[in-house]
Amino acid sequence: MAKTILIIAAHSDDQIIGPGGAAAKYAEEGFDVKTIIFTKGEVAMPHFKEEIIVDTRERESIRADKVIGGKGVKFLKVPEKDINKEVEIYKGKNKLEKIIKKLRPVKIFTHAPDDAHPIHRKTVSAVLEIVDELSWKTEVYSFEIWNPFRFTANKHPKLVVDTSKTFDKKLKALKCFKSQFSLHGIFNYFPVMTMYIKNTINGRKHNTKYAEVFYRLR
Template sequence: MAENILIVAAHSDDQIIGVGGTAAKYVKEGFDVTTVIVSKGEISHPHFKEEIIIDTRKRESIRANKVIGGKAVKFLGLFEKDFNKEVKIYKAQKKLETLIRRLKPVKIFVHAPEDPHPAHKKTNRMVLDIIENERRKIEVYSFDIWNPFRWDRKKHPKLVVDTSETFDTKIKALKCFKSQFNILGFLNFFALATMYVKNVMNGRKYNTKYAEVFYRLR
C-alpha cells in the first residue's frame, strides 16, 4: 500500500503555492498525497456572496488536486472569523486529528510557525498540537506563502525538493484558482510573483531549474 503524505493549508490555493511542485513529484514517486483545507476562505472577495465564494474555492481546490494527481482534498470548514474562537478551533482540530490517525502520514507539510497571517499561524499550531501527542514518527515540514518574515530557520534541517520536472504541473494547478488570481487581486498576484521568484532562486541556489524548500519542524 502506498505511503501517505499530508498537506495542511489554511486556504484553498496555499497548498499549490507552497507545495505544488513537491506534491506532484511525490505522486509520481508513488505516494498518496492528501490535502486538508482548514478555512472556507469566505472573506476573500467582499463583493461576492459568501456561499458562492466558499463553493467556488472548494471546486478550484478539487480541480487543482486532479491536476497534481492528489488522492483527495478534505475541507475542515472553519469560517475565517472562527480562527479566534477556541471551541471552533478545537472541533476542527479534532477532525484533523482523526484524519491523521487514519492516514498515518510519513510526512506532513504545513504553514511556517512565524507566518504573519493569523489563519496560517493557527493552522501550524493545530498540526503541531496534534503531533505532540503522537508516538509514531511523523516528519513535519513548513512551507511559506508570505515572504520575507523573520524566524530562526537555521536550527531547522532543510528539505530541498527539485521541482524542475513538475513545475509546469504546479503552474497548471495554480491556474485552477481563477477566483483568486486576477489582476485586481493584487495581493494574490504578489503572492504568485513571490512564489515564482522563490522557486527560481531556490533552483539556482541548488543547481537546478526550480526547487521548493521546506524546513523540518519536527
C-alpha cells in the same frame, strides 16, 4: 499500500503556492498525496455571498488536486471570521486529529510557525499540537507562502526538493484558482509572484531550475 503524504493548508491555493511542485513530484513517485484545507476561506472575496465563495474555492482546489495527481482534498471549514473563537479552532483540530490518525502520513507539509498570516500560524499550531501527542512519529515540514522575513528557519533542518520537472504542473494547478487572481492576472497575484521568485532563486542556489525548500519542524 502506498504511503501517504499529507498537505495541511489554511486556505484553498496555499497547498499549491507552497508545496505544489513537491506534491506533484511525490505523486509521480507513487505516494498518495492528500490535502486538507483548514478554513472556509470565506473572507477572501468580500463582495460575494459566502456559500458561493466557499463552493467556488472548494471546486478550484479539487481541480488543482487532479492536476498535481493528488488523491483528494478534505475541507474542514473552520470559519475564518470566527477563527479567534477557540471553540471553532478546537472543533477543526479534532477533525484534523482524526484524519491524521486514520491516514498515518509519513510526511506532513504545513505552514511556517513564523508566517505573517495569523490564520496560517493557527493552522500550524493545531498540526504541531496533534503531532506532539501521537504515539508514532511522522515528519512535519513547513512551507512558505508570503512571509518575506524568516527569523527561525535556520535552526531547522532543510529539505530541498528539485521541482524543475513538475513546475509546469504547479503553474497549471495554480491557474485553477481563478477566483483569487482573475482581476490581476496570475503573475500579478502577489503570492504567485513571490512563489515564482523564491522557487527560481532556490533552484539557482541548488544548481537546478526550480526548487522548493522546506524546514523540518518535527
